[in-house]
Amino acid sequence: MTRLKADRRHAVRFSLNGKPVEAEAEPRMLLSDFLRHQLGATGTHVGCEHGVCGACTVVVDGMLTRSCLTLAAQVDGCELKTVEGIAPSADRLGVLQQAFRRNHALQCGFCTAGILMSLDHYLGKNPNPTEAEIRDLLSGHICRCTGYTPIIQAALDAAAELTSKKETSDA
Amino acid sequence: MLQAVKSANPGHGDEPWVGRSIERVEDAALLSGRGRFIDDLGVAPGTLHATILRSPHAHADILSIDAEAAKRLPGVAAVLTGADVKAVTTSLVVGVKAPVECWPIAMDRVRYVGEPVAVVVATDRARAEDAAELINVEYRPRGAVVDPLGAIAAGAPVLHDGFPGNLASDRSFRYGDPEKAFADAPHRFSIDIRYPRNSCTPIETYGVVASHDAGEDAYEVLANFQGPFSIHTVIARALKVPGNRLRLRTPPDSGGSFGVKQGVFPYIVLIAAAARITGRPVKWIEDRLEHLTASVSATNRATTLAAAVAADGKILALDWDQVEDCGAHLRAPEPATLYRMHGNLTGAYDISHVKVRNRVVVTNKTPTGLNRGFGGPQVYFALERLVHRIAIGLDLDPLDVIRRNLIGAGAFPYRTATGALLDSGNYQEAVARAVEQGRLAELKAKRDEARAEGRLYGIGFTAVVEPSVSNMGYITTVLTAAERRKAGPKNGAQATATVGLDPVGSVTVHVASVPQGQGHRTVLSQVVADVFGLEPKDIRVNTEIDTAKDAWSIASGNYASRFAAAVAGTAKIAAERVADRVARIAASQLNVEAADIVFAKGFVASKHNPENRIAFSRVAALSHWSPGSLPDDAGQTIRETAFWTPPELTPPDDDDRINSSLCHGFIFDFCGVEIDPTTLETRIDRYVTMHDCGTILHPGMVNGQIRGGFAQALGAALLEEYGYAEDGSFLTGTLADYLLPTTTEVPEPEIFHMETPSPFTPLGAKGVGEGNCMSTPVCLANAVADALGVADITLPLVPARLAELVRGAEPPPPAGAAVAPVREGDRRLRGEGQATVKGAPEQVWAMLLDPATLQSVIPGCQRVDKVTDRHFRADVTLGIGPVTGRYRADVELFDLDPPRAVTLRGGATGALGFGSAEGRITLAPDGNGGTKLTYSYDASIGGKVASIGGRLLDGATRVIIGQFFTALARKAGGGGAEGGGFSLFALLAKMASLFGGRR
């Protein structure tokens, strides 16, 4: 394991949404700050910096991760996915994002990136979730605007659409 | 069960866009990570970053601040203390007439935990935080008071000399003849309420970027402030510049506010002062601990409400005695929370006689400010609990008591006893529909069934009038009529909107409504599209505000649910004015009368001959390209700014009657709850909420507001409270301590609507965003009271509190285990244990008293000084997990009995907290040449550390103590120590290490 010097900046390199990125960080720099302020990937938000609100959730090497509880140096060499990487293209929304828009599942949108990441990750592995499962999954996220139920509805909607799409393309 | 309201984007028919749930224009960017919140925006090169050192004490004199070491740290540009800020600013105005100052930073005294004491400005946030830890502040604690009634009790510590007895205002009001009504009434019911402190806590915290141009002495500020922009005048005054030298802008997106971001304004002053002093732009982003501890909160209130009641349950008179706790400073616009509801103290009921005593007090807690519901939750909790109590007292159905007292459908517009003019409604009809559509009968059957099985099931009701569009003059009700005459009238609520047409005829709308997620851009595009016969996508709406360029008034901003009722209507007025001129131009081009012109499907056409038409964009652009060819009376169509203020919003009259708000929606809620007999958790079985908010502009968003308000109200009812210990320590500084509702707690409310348009607003709409924050907490409380059959209910309804109601207070501990009395909320750490160390007692004794040994065995110890033989002082830096802090500890030795026993007593202070502890160690030979140490300790902590959560402390303390004894044992020449161990230093070190809760 490389030893990092506390008062030095070290290069951190990883893959962000499929593209290689590199910037420097002090060992104490949080991944959330690194993404936002070093890389300009400001879609990931910071709501508490102590692991409760879920706004900062990203995917690191296939695992849901609180970027506010992760040091930038820890993800050196990893594969990261953030909210900037879930739309099929810059001017098109993905199925989950469209379901959010259709169901009014966001108001201020500050919590949304983290919730999208959790759902995107979860639906990839569990295509037919129940409402209870979605509620359980999202209990690690705080939204102060929506009262949650439109978010749950959007998730179930997206799951149904993803499943039927898959069935059509499989057929 | 979920009732989804999906967006409808149907083919473009002829029906208007207003009233449809179209998809929001805001969403694409927010869903793709392209939102533009304040911390997402770049800043000028060279911008400095601020961090704020805050008081760990609720009430203390500042004896000295030593910032030398902090200033020497590389990268630090400045450390500002109260004196520095005072040199460039003046006190914030205070909401009542009193010789009291209100600064955004402590001057020579702190009055609440979290009050700013110093601002460190450095090249980056981390450097600034490093430096803040090096500042040594010496405090002399004073007695603190956190309870509003305690604050006005004789002998309470006084916060401000200008508020004798901590009383900032005491006004009595009388409407009708309440004394006679009480004397004549057959029944009198009374209730005492303690409404708790809570906050809607947006997920995005405060942010400010400020710069100062010394040449022009002008400030530029970007802040996620939400209005009201009357605060602009407060900020400018504090910065000692005229309003035109304070350019205040808001970012395009704001991560929720719910009133709370009004409270960023003292920080605008502070950061602007830092920019002036350093001559550089300065940025500050608040962290969550700061936000919970010291941003702003709703008021807590002690209320006694009495009613004179007829035998049939008709309420004849009310007698309100409200004691409002505004925290340590009376910051603008307080005491507005208390007066916002003044016109509505009779709720949805027809009550002619009202007596009111309103007192405003200060306590050693965070100053209060805007919060969704703003005064409504406090008022309705008392009123609607009392209505339930009346029903029980008279053996009537609560719903019958509500019905008996509702204002009659034919009575609108109805003037309440205290002065509000209720615009429209049909409350009986709304109740009837809710009972029917919400299936109350079914719920009652369920309750009977559950009770028959011995389960705890209850039903609650609430009827609420939801005021919206505040009268900017209501706060002057706190002044006497004579004082008001002297000050000049204040009233109205100017809304503004600008509609512009560009050279290719596309439409732009600007408003000063500062949304934080409410979809204003979408709704305005619907409203304006309807006027011009266009589609919402043709209309671009900008809701950022720039006070240097945009139309705004003191009423601008996003509060008091004024958007749909006031702002959207004003946009319609502006658009219609432009449309009127476009029609005249088109009429001359089409050779028809202007009255024959219609806007539809992108064209301006003749009603009679639709073929005779011209593209909207073509006419719209003419003002730019060929003003000379316009008819003389048409004027320009380039830009129109409309202002609108409702004439109904008059100032308080000489009898203190005040129409505090323009619109009044109606809400009727009922719910069924079941309480688990073992865990005493409250589960909401079904929640029905009926709303009449006038004309609905966007059903999806209206329901979104209702759901969001409901979830926040559910939090207020079941989970949330800003907790303070008696010494003023703040106990809920993280989201793990201040619990917010999550997906597992929030059910889908069953929402019903009725639409009685407001005759006072351009679109017939009324506000809707705050109602459930007013109705839901008390509705749930009524249901829980019904389930448990208890009379007194205090929020939040946490299981521990319900356990006391159901099972009585906790039994005292069994005799023999002498435990010091523990005050509620106190953070105490106690323990005892044993450890064995190699070496005879004499040797261990000597080591324990030797500074050099201590320095080497106390984890993280930098130095130990022996002040006297019995007095040691230590500097220690310690980290547990990510939490690192520096502190100074003073320890004195008592009852020395060498080498057998010693008592240690001491205190530690760090920048972020303080603690004191006492312990006794006895040493005895263990029979193997070693020493057996027996110890006990009792410590108490306060300040920031107390807000981190006691659970963390105990375990972490043991780790530290373990480290200490391991090191001691090693030093003594043996292996590891056995068992636990004790060191007062180590304990204090542990506590202090938690003070440093920052990176």
Ligand code: FES
């Ligand atoms: S910011 Fe990471 S969980 Fe809240």
Ligand code: FES
């Ligand atoms: S949409 Fe605002 S916090 Fe979730």
